[in-house]
Amino acid sequence: AQTVTQSQPEMSVQEAETVTLSCTYDTSENNYYLFWYKQPPSRQMILVIRQEAYKQQNATENRFSVNFQKAAKSFSLKISDSQLGDTAMYFCAYNTGGFKTIFGAGTRLFVKA
Amino acid sequence: EPEVTQTPSHQVTQMGQEVILRCVPISNHLYFYWYRQILGQKVEFLVSFYNNEISEKSEIFDDQFSVERPDGSNFTLKIRSTKLEDSAMYFCASSEGQGSRGYTFGSGTRLTVV
Numbered sequence: 042a043q044t045v046t047q048s049q050p051e052m053s054v055q056e057a058e059t060v061t062l063s064c065t066y067d068t069s070e071n072n073y074y075l076f077w078y079k080q081p082p083s084r085q086m087i088l089v090i091r092q093e094a095y096k097q098q099n100a101t102e103n104r105f106s107v108n109f110q111k112a113a114k115s116f117s118l119k120i121s122d123s124q125l126g127d128t129a130m131y132f133c134a135y136n137t138g139g140f141k142t143i144f145g146a147g148t149r150l151f152v153k154a
Numbered sequence: 155e156p157e158v159t160q161t162p163s164h165q166v167t168q169m170g171q172e173v174i175l176r177c178v179p180i181s182n183h184l185y186f187y188w189y190r191q192i193l194g195q196k197v198e199f200l201v202s203f204y205n206n207e208i209s210e211k212s213e214i215f216d217d218q219f220s221v222e223r224p225d226g227s228n229f230t231l232k233i234r235s236t237k238l239e240d241s242a243m244y245f246c247a248s249s250e251g252q253g254s255r256g257y258t259f260g261s262g263t264r265l266t267v268v
Contacts, residue, residue, distance in 0.1 A: 074254045084243065086197075088256040132197060136253035140185070140210040142204035146195070 043068045045135050047110040047145035054123045055153050061108075062118045062148045064133030071095075075109065075136045077118045080147070089131075092116065120150075128152045156180040160246050160260035167236055167267055175231045175263045177246030186229045187247040187257065188221065190214075197245070203229065236267045 044067045054060035066075070077089045092100045093110050099107050104124075108117045120127055133145040159178040162266055167173050179186050188200040201211040203221055220232045229248075243264050247257035 048190070050213075074256075076256050078259075082263065085261040086245065086257075086259040088258075091256050093254075138254040139252055140187075141199045141212070142253050142257065143199070144189075144197040146253075147197075 043070075043135055043137075045143050045145035047133050047148050049148045050146070051149045051151070053118075053151040053153055056123055056125060058123055059119060059121045060069055060150065062120075062131050062133075064116045064118070064145055064151065066114050066116065066133070066135050068114070068135065068137075070137050073101050073135060075107075075116045076134040076136070076142070077105070077107070078132045078134060078144075079127075080132065081126075082129070086132065090118065113120060117130050123152045125152050156258070158246055158248055158258050158260035160244075160263050163261065164264045165266070167265070169267055171239060172232065172234050173236055173252075173265060175244050175265070177229045177231070177260055178227050179229055179246065179248030180258055183248035183258070185209075185249045185252060186221075186223070187249075188231045189245045189247065189259075190242040191245065191262075192239075192242040200231070211235070211240055223244075228231060233265075237239050237263075238267050241265060241267045 046065045073094045075092045078086045079089045080086045090102045098113040104121045106119045130147045132147045161176045186203040191197045201215045202209045243262045245262045246260040249257045
């Protein structure tokens with residue numbers, strides 16, 4: 042069965058610093074998609090970044106980038122130049138291209154002024 | 155920016171009652187989903203809906219639950235005979251294609267069963 046594990050329940054970072062959130066997953070599939078979603082205190086989840094497993098190049102979206110290690114089944118999120126508005130719950134998620142997406146338990150990130 | 159709209163934002167119901175949670179997905183999206191998040195726990199898949207029928211459902215989605223797209227815009231989740239353990243945040247989501255490109259989520263409905 043596919044699983045997604047986020048081993049850091051909570052993290053904090055100083056404003057303007059860089060932080061990395063960890064995610065590992067388990068799958069026997071060769072092709073799949075990985076995501077990071079942000080859930081601010083208002084509770085609406087927003088897609089931050091997406092990675093296709095068949096692409097070796099790591100995805101980037103402005104201050105957000107991933108380190109995708111397919112062999113290690115690792116998919117970490119790096120947030121550069123952290124801002125107060127980055128304070129949120131971050132969910133790592135996995136989809137095979139089908140109907141169901143599997144989410145990790147989440148990492149609560151606090152950005153301190 | 156197109157949005158997924160959910161109503162109500164908070165629903166309190168007596169145990170044993172039926173509730174209907176409503177969602178308006180993004181208009182050109184074809185795939186619709188319900189997820190739930192029990193406080194402090196994982197976001198869990200309930201059901202996906204495509205072409206006017208359920209395309210996949212989880213073990214959680216038993217006979218107590220049903221979904222419907224009654225018209226061209228609304229997508230509803232009905233929970234019959236609610237139980238205390240149904241208390242959770244329920245999220246609707248939609249996507250243009252299947253889940254490979256990610257979803258657009260609504261703001262959620264907090265369901266409290268008392």
